[in-house]
Every structure is written in C-alpha cells, then in structure tokens.
Amino acid sequence: MRILKPWVPLLGAWALTVAAEPAPVPAYYEADPSRAGAPVRGEGPLPYSSRYAPEPSGAVLIENATVLLGDGTRLDEGDVLFDAGRIVAVGQDLAAPVGAAVVDGAGRWVSPGIIDVHSHLGDYPSPGVEAHSDGNEATAPVTARVWAEHSVWPQDPQFPLALMGGVTTLQILPGSANLVGGRGVTLKNVQARSVMDMKFPGAPHSLKMACGENPKRVYGRRRSAPSTRMGNVAGYRESWIKARAYQAKLDAAAASGEDLPDRDLEMETLAGVLRGEILIHNHCYRADEMLIMLDIAREFDYKITAFHHATEAYKIADVLAEEGVCGALWADWWGFKMESNDAIEENIALMEQAGACAIVHSDSARDIQRLNQEAAKALMAAQRMGLPYDEALAMRWLTQNAAKALGIADQTGTLAPGLMADVVLWSGNPFSVYSRAERVWIDGHLHYAAGPEGVRPTTDFDLAQTPAGRGEAQQ
Amino acid sequence: MKRTAQQLLALGLLALAGAVQAEVTAITGATVHTLGPAGTLENATVLVRDGIIEAVGVEVPVPAEATVLEAEGQVLTPGLLAPITNIGLVEVSGVGSTNDQRLKDTPVGPAFSVRHGVNRFSVLFGVARTGGVTRALAAPEPGPGVFAGQGSVIRLDGAPAPVTAPDRVLVAALGERGADRAGGSRARALQSLLQGFAEAQRYGRSNELSRRGLASGLSLPYYDLEALERALSEKQPLWVHVDRAADLEALLAATEALPLPLVIVGGAEAWRVAPALAARNVPVVLDPLGNLPESFDRLGARIDNATLLHEAGVRVAFTELVGHEVRELRQYAGNAVAQGLPWEVALAAITRVPAELWGEGDRLGQIAPGYRADLVLWTGDPLELTSWARWTMIEGQPFAPASRQLQLRDRYRNPAQRVLPPGG
Structure with a gap:
C-alpha cells in the first residue's frame, strides 16, 4: 500500500x-x-494518529443469503462467517462455531460495508448554520496545511443516518474552494468523542485539490488569483515547485546529517504527496481539465489517485483506464453549473466499459444514505444501453473500487477472509428501491440493527431535538 | 398500420414530432395502472384518439386504422407530474443569466408570473421526458418578499404554447425562508402574508378614485394588490413553502378565515401537525428523502413523513424543486413505499395528486376516457430505479428516449476513438 x-x-x-x-x-x-x-x-x-479501537465482537454466521462479495462476484444461497472482527469465510453450508450468533439470511442479501470516498460529514454538519461551516478554509487558494479531520464534529447527526444506509467507511475531504484544499481523512462510521477515535487505522491521508469553476470563482470575485483556469494551473505548478524544493532540502539534510529545514505545514503535506504517502483526490469535472491535471502530475512526478465528480470522465475513460486513475462519480447529477452540464447517466457504465476504476460517491449528506440506489441508477443506464452489467459488478463501485482509491483495499471493501468484518445485511436486493439495510457490522460489531428491538446510534445533537423516525420508519 | 413499439423505435419514428401522431393509437398488452376507479388492468388496451384517451380496458377493440404500440406485458402509467419545480425557467442553475425563476431587487411579489419565461426548447425537457415526466408546475422562487408569485402548469413535449394552465397557483414562503424576506423574523413573515391579503381586500372594496389615495398608504403596489384580489375572488390555491411545525400551526390558525385553499410545500415537520392538516383538508407537497435536520426549521424531519401524513388522512404529493432532477420523482415515491406508504398512494403522489392540486384532476394524472394521453411505458415497476421508460407519450405523441445527454453518450460510446464523430 x-x-x-x-x-x-x-x-x-x-x-x-x-x-x-x-x-x-x-x-x-x-x-x-x-x-x-x-x-x-x-x-x-x-x-x-488513529485511536480507533473496534468494539468487542464474537462469531456471526449469516446463513442462506445472496452474497455480493464486493469484488464483482456473487454467491447464491451463501453463508458469511466472521469472528473476532474479521471475515473468516464465505461459502455454502458453513458450520457455525460454538457460541456464534446465527442470522437467517433467507431472502436477504449481504454485501461489504459501503465506502463513500467523498463526504463532508462532520465538516459540514446538520444543521447547516454558519457556525457549523468548517469545510472550506477559503482564505487562500493553497491551504495544504489544513486537515479536514480537525474540523470533524463527531456529533454530527448525519453520521448515524449514513450508517443506516450501510456506510461503514467514509473519506472526509475539505471543500473545493481552493486549488489545494488540505488533507482528507478516512473514518470508520462509529460514534466517538473524538475524530481520532473514528480514524481508519493505517489509512493514508489524502490531499484534496480542485479544478475549474470553484477556485477561480471564489478568488476571482475578490480580485485575487486565481480568476481563470490558466490561473488555476499556474497556482498548482507554483505549489509543486516549492514542494520539490522543500523535499530536496529534506533529502540533502538526510544525506549530510545536517539540520532539517524549518517545519512548514504546507510543505509537509505537498512533499508527502511527492513521496507517494499522501493520495491525491482531485475535484475536477471537465475532461480537458483532467487531462491537464495529468500533465501537471507528470511534470512533478506524482500520482493522481482519483478524479472526483468527473462528470466528463466518460469522454476520457480510455485515458483514465490506462493511467490507473479512478473516477469517483455521481449517478446522474447534472446541470448545476457549466462544468457539470455534460454529465450523463452512463458515466459510470462507460468508465466500466473502458476498464477504468469507477466509484459511486455521494458528496452529499442526503445521498450517502442511499448510495446503493445511486449505483442502481448507474446500473440501469448500463443495461439500457445494452451493457451486460449486473448487481455483483455494480457492488464493486460501492466497495472494492472505493477501498482501492482510499488505499485500504487490503483491509476492507470485499468479503475476503482476513479482512475487516464490515458487513451489511440488506432486506432484499440492495439495488431495489424497496430494500433497506437491516443490520450493519463494523469490525464484526453490530452498530446498526433495524426494527423495534434494534440498535440505533444517536448523537448528542439528536437528544430531545430530532425524532426517532429520522432514518427509519417507526411502525 | 400495425407496428410494434420496437419497430417504431427502430425506424426512428417515435422521435419525429408529428410523424407518428396518427389520429388513433392503440397501446395493447400492457399492465395499466390507471390511477382511477378502474384500478390496475392486466393485458389491457388503451385507445388514444387525437391526443385524448378514448377507451381503456381488457376488451377494447382496436380499430383497423390504429397505430398499434405493443406493450408486451410491460407497465403503463400516466405521465409523471412534477408538482412544483423550475423546469423551463432555469437552464444551468449556476449561471444566473439562464435563471428566470426569481427576482432579485425588483419589488414584484404576488403579481410575478413566470409564464412568459418558459423556454420550450430547454434541453431539460428531453431529459425529463426520458425519465417519464410529462408536465410540471413551473413556479417562481421566493424573491424579495414573502410572496413568490404565480406558478403555471406546463407541458414538456416542446410544442408551442407550453403553458397549459397559466397562473394556476399563488406561491409564498414562510419560516426561515420567509423570515429572510420579511426583516428577519418568522413572525413578521406570516404578518406580511396576512397584511397583503388584508390590503387587497381593502383595495378591492375601494372605488377607482379612492384607490389612488389608498395605494400610497399600502405596503404593496397596485399590481400586487390586484393579483391578491384576484386570488381571493377566484379562490386561487395558495402554496406555501414552510417546514417547521410551529410555523405550520401559526399559518393554519391565522388563515382560518382566508377563502383560499392552502397547500403546504416542504412540510418537513408536517407529520407533527397531521391531524390539523387533515381537519382543514390541507395537502402537503413534500420531499420524501428530506430527513436531514439541516436547519432549525427541519429538526423534526423524518423519513416516514409521507406515511404518517397519509395515515392521518392528509393527501401527499412528492416534489423536486430543481428542474434538472425531476426524473428522480419515482425514486422518491419508491423510498416512501420502503418507509410504509402503500405503492398505489406513492404512484398517485407523482401522477394523480399533483394534477388534482393544480385543478387539472379531470384531465391529467389518470389513464381514463377523456383524459389527455400522457402515458409512459416502463420496462418494469416504475418506482424501481433499475426500470426505465421505453417511451413517453404527451397528448398522443410518443417520444423514444432522446436527450442531449443520450447524444453525448452515443458520441463517446467508443472512448478510444481519437476523432469525434459528427454531432447528432
């Protein structure tokens, strides 16, 4: 990794x-x-660093369910066994270990926990009042020094709602006002007093960058740079030039044993990218701009892990496949600004067709609750144009591919033995609008269970302020 | 001339305006959700003559001259209706010059009518039709005051004269949105609304001469007073954007004597006052996915709002205010079903009920004789996101899936090609 x-x-x-x-x-x-x-x-x-500690968990055997493994495969009438927080086996007629909780999966479906690679929960919590607006450090166009985790409010009532939609892991990114917005962080979707208790152990940091309209609008209106797309590009390049110089000083100090240069939070982040430790997640809509960003990455020898939103990814799906850059995409958002005007429902399908890494992301406290339905729309668009895609494949857009983009595919994102037992039991086919997540386990611990006797996380904010039916009908 | 839908699609005829609009069209072999007293019919025939539904049933004879659209057991519903949205008024949301839905500094309130701003060549129409949406209420967004203005019913077939029912509803905003427009207090927002009607009543009772003197002492200009006066005399439906239960209660209490029928738009906390809404027969046009406590007006938002309102006897319709997104209405309905709403009620919330709330319940929203032939043939359950519309018919004219988006798709179907194909 x-x-x-x-x-x-x-x-x-x-x-x-x-x-x-x-x-x-x-x-x-x-x-x-x-x-x-x-x-x-x-x-x-x-x-x-992460202070996340999994809740205690025992053995669980889900029997006789339709299992989507998250890697593109499917097992009908399958069993899923996990124990001590890890996946043990997926198969048929698995024996229940002594003391295991046995869950009837008949008529139900099982998938890995959903992973959202683009969220602002905690940084833009509900209610969305000015006092809660902590996602964009829009005071300078390059703010590589800020870390999204330092804005995360763990009591954001949106976290449990995402959990009820099966989301077990999510990346919180700074907003897109800046050319370089700051570090993103990957979290486990658990209740905690501190964001550090949510931090996904071992997950690399990311760096949020943004193309196009947002940075040039935010700063152009203040009559400061950048105010054009060419100004944007100059801003990225100037930052990387400084970062290369800083890294050279580090290398020289290491070689000679002399003093390290003064600490510089901005440079520490950018140099981390150049060293390959920090993964670039780049908000970028237009195909032509993504191609320019790839040129910049070539100039300064770093890797872009994923383009986010990328409503025109389908226009360069072959290039993204060749370069190994993921597209974190919406199913069908479009038309809210010029750079999203060419969005199509087949974006994800055409990325898949080209062999590129397609991810369904939310960027929304609303849609994060139903990423399975967003994937269903993308699947519909594929099938409407005659592509032979099915549920097993579509589940990859929500799990394995997302884990890959976050650098945690060796820990979660599929139901492979040894991986974290991040598991969702769905009431039916997760690509049906009528299905709901019935149970959600994180590291083998049951964090959500539907129904009157269920397990339902509640934030401090929810107490005496929000109703019981906020995420699930109360019959 | 007997052709199946596939043959017509293959010939590209469905997309050609007018070319297929035979006098008589028969849709055969469909599972028909009529949304009317006939309920759901299996293997049924719908006969359309000159854009109007003539007959619906399992034993309807097909005239020899009819163009036949064979449904092959697929699902036929009325066209989906977007109860209140901005389609036709906004082309690109972030580009102000394409937005004709709101006024910035111009002090026109109740009199602001969007009907002259509807763009029937909007690319949004094709996207909406491809998603099965056939008509909408194009409505103003609240501008400088609590009254947004007049909403009009429009058709989405792109034909001339897109407005079919001009100035059908009067739109206003209370709560947080209204407070922003009334000096900063929710209380003052409701006062402004009541004051507008009170002034219109006084103005209406005055003769021409005294009107001149009176007008200078009133808070609204003459054109707004006349719009409100007309609303009062014609009992125009008053659609109010309001979410907080306290504001709903205040509105209900303050408008008991007002002769206008009320419709609540939003109503995130409407479940809390469901009995009062039912008692006054006030419907709610809501967003079934709006469960986030994203403002202090919506702390009580919940995912089963529609179910609770329905169970209390309140009529519900589902809304998407953003014109680009009206194709999501069936997702909203599907989710309401997942949260306990009966399937038929959910489908009605995006077909029959919007038509009723527009005062068009006798011609839109059902598949029944005498109704406009606005129909959609779905590959499966229309509320399932994995189904899609095979074709969408508006007043008898069928449209195959066709939009700028689908043209883009086809242009980039083979992404490795270096030279782009010519445009469509």
Whole structure:
C-alpha cells in the first residue's frame, strides 16, 4: 500500500528504534500521520494518529443469503462467517462455531460495508448554520496545511443516518474552494468523542485539490488569483515547485546529517504527496481539465489517485483506464453549473466499459444514505444501453473500487477472509428501491440493527431535538 | 398500420414530432395502472384518439386504422407530474443569466408570473421526458418578499404554447425562508402574508378614485394588490413553502378565515401537525428523502413523513424543486413505499395528486376516457430505479428516449476513438 521512496529508510529506521525504546526523534516526523499507531516519545500514540479501537465482537454466521462479495462476484444461497472482527469465510453450508450468533439470511442479501470516498460529514454538519461551516478554509487558494479531520464534529447527526444506509467507511475531504484544499481523512462510521477515535487505522491521508469553476470563482470575485483556469494551473505548478524544493532540502539534510529545514505545514503535506504517502483526490469535472491535471502530475512526478465528480470522465475513460486513475462519480447529477452540464447517466457504465476504476460517491449528506440506489441508477443506464452489467459488478463501485482509491483495499471493501468484518445485511436486493439495510457490522460489531428491538446510534445533537423516525420508519 | 413499439423505435419514428401522431393509437398488452376507479388492468388496451384517451380496458377493440404500440406485458402509467419545480425557467442553475425563476431587487411579489419565461426548447425537457415526466408546475422562487408569485402548469413535449394552465397557483414562503424576506423574523413573515391579503381586500372594496389615495398608504403596489384580489375572488390555491411545525400551526390558525385553499410545500415537520392538516383538508407537497435536520426549521424531519401524513388522512404529493432532477420523482415515491406508504398512494403522489392540486384532476394524472394521453411505458415497476421508460407519450405523441445527454453518450460510446464523430 505504501510506496517507499529513497528517502524513507531514515523514517523506517526511526520507527524500528522507537518500537524498541522510545528515543528522541526529529519533531518533523512526529507529526507525520502516515505512521499512524507508531509510538513516540513517552506514552501513547503519535499525535493525530488513529485511536480507533473496534468494539468487542464474537462469531456471526449469516446463513442462506445472496452474497455480493464486493469484488464483482456473487454467491447464491451463501453463508458469511466472521469472528473476532474479521471475515473468516464465505461459502455454502458453513458450520457455525460454538457460541456464534446465527442470522437467517433467507431472502436477504449481504454485501461489504459501503465506502463513500467523498463526504463532508462532520465538516459540514446538520444543521447547516454558519457556525457549523468548517469545510472550506477559503482564505487562500493553497491551504495544504489544513486537515479536514480537525474540523470533524463527531456529533454530527448525519453520521448515524449514513450508517443506516450501510456506510461503514467514509473519506472526509475539505471543500473545493481552493486549488489545494488540505488533507482528507478516512473514518470508520462509529460514534466517538473524538475524530481520532473514528480514524481508519493505517489509512493514508489524502490531499484534496480542485479544478475549474470553484477556485477561480471564489478568488476571482475578490480580485485575487486565481480568476481563470490558466490561473488555476499556474497556482498548482507554483505549489509543486516549492514542494520539490522543500523535499530536496529534506533529502540533502538526510544525506549530510545536517539540520532539517524549518517545519512548514504546507510543505509537509505537498512533499508527502511527492513521496507517494499522501493520495491525491482531485475535484475536477471537465475532461480537458483532467487531462491537464495529468500533465501537471507528470511534470512533478506524482500520482493522481482519483478524479472526483468527473462528470466528463466518460469522454476520457480510455485515458483514465490506462493511467490507473479512478473516477469517483455521481449517478446522474447534472446541470448545476457549466462544468457539470455534460454529465450523463452512463458515466459510470462507460468508465466500466473502458476498464477504468469507477466509484459511486455521494458528496452529499442526503445521498450517502442511499448510495446503493445511486449505483442502481448507474446500473440501469448500463443495461439500457445494452451493457451486460449486473448487481455483483455494480457492488464493486460501492466497495472494492472505493477501498482501492482510499488505499485500504487490503483491509476492507470485499468479503475476503482476513479482512475487516464490515458487513451489511440488506432486506432484499440492495439495488431495489424497496430494500433497506437491516443490520450493519463494523469490525464484526453490530452498530446498526433495524426494527423495534434494534440498535440505533444517536448523537448528542439528536437528544430531545430530532425524532426517532429520522432514518427509519417507526411502525 | 400495425407496428410494434420496437419497430417504431427502430425506424426512428417515435422521435419525429408529428410523424407518428396518427389520429388513433392503440397501446395493447400492457399492465395499466390507471390511477382511477378502474384500478390496475392486466393485458389491457388503451385507445388514444387525437391526443385524448378514448377507451381503456381488457376488451377494447382496436380499430383497423390504429397505430398499434405493443406493450408486451410491460407497465403503463400516466405521465409523471412534477408538482412544483423550475423546469423551463432555469437552464444551468449556476449561471444566473439562464435563471428566470426569481427576482432579485425588483419589488414584484404576488403579481410575478413566470409564464412568459418558459423556454420550450430547454434541453431539460428531453431529459425529463426520458425519465417519464410529462408536465410540471413551473413556479417562481421566493424573491424579495414573502410572496413568490404565480406558478403555471406546463407541458414538456416542446410544442408551442407550453403553458397549459397559466397562473394556476399563488406561491409564498414562510419560516426561515420567509423570515429572510420579511426583516428577519418568522413572525413578521406570516404578518406580511396576512397584511397583503388584508390590503387587497381593502383595495378591492375601494372605488377607482379612492384607490389612488389608498395605494400610497399600502405596503404593496397596485399590481400586487390586484393579483391578491384576484386570488381571493377566484379562490386561487395558495402554496406555501414552510417546514417547521410551529410555523405550520401559526399559518393554519391565522388563515382560518382566508377563502383560499392552502397547500403546504416542504412540510418537513408536517407529520407533527397531521391531524390539523387533515381537519382543514390541507395537502402537503413534500420531499420524501428530506430527513436531514439541516436547519432549525427541519429538526423534526423524518423519513416516514409521507406515511404518517397519509395515515392521518392528509393527501401527499412528492416534489423536486430543481428542474434538472425531476426524473428522480419515482425514486422518491419508491423510498416512501420502503418507509410504509402503500405503492398505489406513492404512484398517485407523482401522477394523480399533483394534477388534482393544480385543478387539472379531470384531465391529467389518470389513464381514463377523456383524459389527455400522457402515458409512459416502463420496462418494469416504475418506482424501481433499475426500470426505465421505453417511451413517453404527451397528448398522443410518443417520444423514444432522446436527450442531449443520450447524444453525448452515443458520441463517446467508443472512448478510444481519437476523432469525434459528427454531432447528432
């Protein structure tokens, strides 16, 4: 998952040293979140690293369900067994271990937990009042120094609603006002007092970048740069030039043993991208602009992991397939601005047809509750044009491909043995509008169960303010 | 001339305006949800003559001259109706010059009529038709005051004279939206609304001479007063955007003497006052997916609002205010079913009920003799997102799926080709 670049041995050696005996380390490295979980001087985890601890869980056997494994395959009348927070097996006629909770899956469907790669929950919580507007640090066009996690309000009542839609993992990104918006973070969708208790263990950070209308509008109106698309591109390039220079200083210091350069939060993030530690998630609608962004990535030798929204991805699906860049896409949003005017319902289908990595994303506290239905629309568009796609394939758009884009495909996103037991039991075919998530497990622990005796997370905000039927009909 | 729908589609005839509009069309072999007293009919025939439904039933003889559209057991519904939206008034939401739905600084309230701004060549029409939507109420968005203006019923076939029922409803906004437009208080928003009607009544009772003197002491200009006066005398439906239960209660209490029929738009917390709404026979045009507590007007929003209102005896219709998104109406209906609303009631909420609320219940929203032939043939359950519209008919003219979006799709079907094909 991590791409090791030549400078990394220094850090690796440090990690080994401190594992044995806490020792003084340069402050620069302490703040590097990609070493999540590694100990630092003194007790406790590295600052800002994941403190997520799975809830206790036992063995669960779901019997006789239609299983969509998330990797494009399907097993009818299948069983799913998980234990101690991990998937143990998917098969038929699996034996229930002693003490296992057995769940009748007849007529029901099972999938991996849904992963939303584009969310602002916690950064733009409900109610959406000005005091809660924490998603865009729109004070300068390049704010690589800010981290979305530092805005996340864990009591946002939108988190449990997303869980009731089967979402177990989500990436929170800064908004798109800036050319470089800041770091994104991947979270487990659990109730917590701190965002650090939600942070997906070991998930790399991302960097949000934005093309097109938003940055040039926000800053152009203030009569400051950028005010055009060419101004946008100059802004990205100038940032990467600085980042390359900063990285060169780090490399020189490592080689000579001299002092590290002064800490610079902006540069730490951008250099992290150049080193391959931080994944680029790039808001970009138009095909021609995406191609320019790929040129910039070539100029400065970094990788773009995914284009988000990418309503014109279908126009360059062959290029995105060849370059290995995912498209995180809506099923059918269109026409809300010029750069979304060429959106089509077949965007996801045509990406799939080209062999590119297609992901259904939400960017919406509303649609995150029904990403399965968004995928159903994309599936309809594929079938309407005669493409032979089915539910098993469409589930990849919500799980495996999303996990791949977040750098966590070795931990979640399919029902492969050994992976996290992030599992959804659906009342029926998840691509039916009438189906609902009945139970949702995260790391094998039941976090949501529908029905009168169910398990229903509640935030502080919900108490005495929002009704019981906010996410599920109360009969 | 007997042709199946496939043959017509293959010949490209369905997309050609007028070419297929035979005097008589028969849709045969359909599962027909009539939305009327006939209920659902299997293997039924619908006979259309000159754009009007002539007969519906399982034993309807097909005249020799009829063009036959064989439904092959697929599902026929009335055209979907968007009860209140901005289709035809906005082309690209973020481009202000394409937005004719709202006024910025111009002080026109109740008199603002969008009917002259409807663009029948909008690319949104093809997208809506491809999604099975045949008509809409094109409505103004609240501008500087609590009265937004007049909404008109429009047809989405792109034919001349798209407005079929001009200035059919009067639109206003209360709650947070209204407060923003009335000095900052929800209380003042409702006061402004009541004051408008009170002034219109005074104005209406005055003679020409005293009107001149009176007008200078009134808060609204003469054209707005005349619009409100007309609303009062014609009992024009008053559609009010309002979500908070407290504001709904205040509105109901304050308008008891007002002779206009009320319709609630939004109504996120309407379930809390369902009995009062039922008692006054006030319908709610709501968004069944609007369960987020995204403002202090909507803290009580819940996913089963429609079910609770229906069970209390309140008529519900489903809305999408954004014209680009009206094809999502069937998703909203499907989700309402998933949350307990009977399937037939959910389908009615996007067909028959909007027609009734527009005062067009005797000609739109049902598949019954005498009704406009607005029909959609679906590949399966119309509320399932994996179904799609085979064709959409408006006043007898069938449209195959066709839109700028589908032209883009076909242009990029083979993404590896370097040279783009010519346009459609």
